[in-house]
Amino acid sequence: MWKLLTIIFFAGLTLFVGLGSAWQMVDYGSALTTGKIGPWSVWYSAGSPNADPYTRAHFARSGRLPITSTSALYYLATTDGDGSELTSECEYAIVGSPVDAAWWSIAAYESSGRLIPNKASRHAFSSREIALGANGGFRIVLSREARPGNWLPAGESDQLQLVMRVYGPRTTDSAVEGRITDKAVPSIRRLSCL
């Protein structure tokens, strides 16, 4: 009886560790597959024919079709710069300088991936339409209430995520092909909460 229980215990533990570690590394990445720049994470081999198995599994599971990183980069943030989850109950400033690329854009989604319903039908700011400040940089405010300037509505949902797309990056980090320099990625600062 005890022998059987021991076998069941170890079989359960084996399944838990095997599947759990795979799920963790496929969904959230690891130092082997993803980079972390402040609150932003990026899968460096997304879409690439030479992608590692974790990256392939991640994108197959997500249903997305990324372009290989030499032509496009995708940065995803679910937290602010301090590590607190992005939520529509708070107001955030996304501050940065225009990325040296053919086109870039920052879009806001609910945590489920759905675009945030809002009366302004505003879901993103791209390099072609964002208003720049006198210093040449940009400042986007992500908030529930309308704000002057580049306002990205946060809607009424709870948790949020931001996706920054960079197409045709021109100035790339010499360390990794296609990768933009870390300082080109904007900061996300929480301003206030309800």
Place this chain on the structure above:
Amino acid sequence: MPIRFSWFAVLLALILAGLIHIATVIGLPQVAPQNAWNRLQPLADANKLVVLPAASPAHQSLPLMAPDMRYAFCRYDVTRGPVRISTQIMDELWMIAFYLPNGVNFYTISGGDINRKQIEILISTESNVLLDTETDALYESDDVVGVTAPENQGLALIRVPLAGSSYAERAEQALRQATCERVVPRATAPEQADNQAAN
């Protein structure tokens, strides 16, 4: 009686956990039910270009679609011969990316890579390049970009990043005029014409 601790059992469990881990990660792309191929396949027949509805809070054909981009795709199948995609290129931002069914992006071409307003892309595998004088001429034409696909089936996804919101309607109109179709070699064209007449 407590569960007996055994270093051998722990080691065996760790090895088995490692094998389960590897099998899960490698097998996932083949079995993921909601991968992009499975999501797009029901939306169009093979070798037909379909413009995807603009992403909105109510609908997204693929997860995390860009709201400031327009998309069209063709689920090509070159089993019976090369497939030709023809599309307008309005600016350097247009991008056509080719994928295997498992999501690997094996080729991408952007408007910035070519200096023309219209592009013809001929997709074939190494084994089914047509030996036909008319299509030979296509391959040799400077206006045609040849793409060698590693597998018979795959996806071609046209992305149009919008250069401002006023650009959306023009981009959608241009995408609606794009085509994706199998190239019918001259030798089989009369037979096909007969079939069409019979139908």
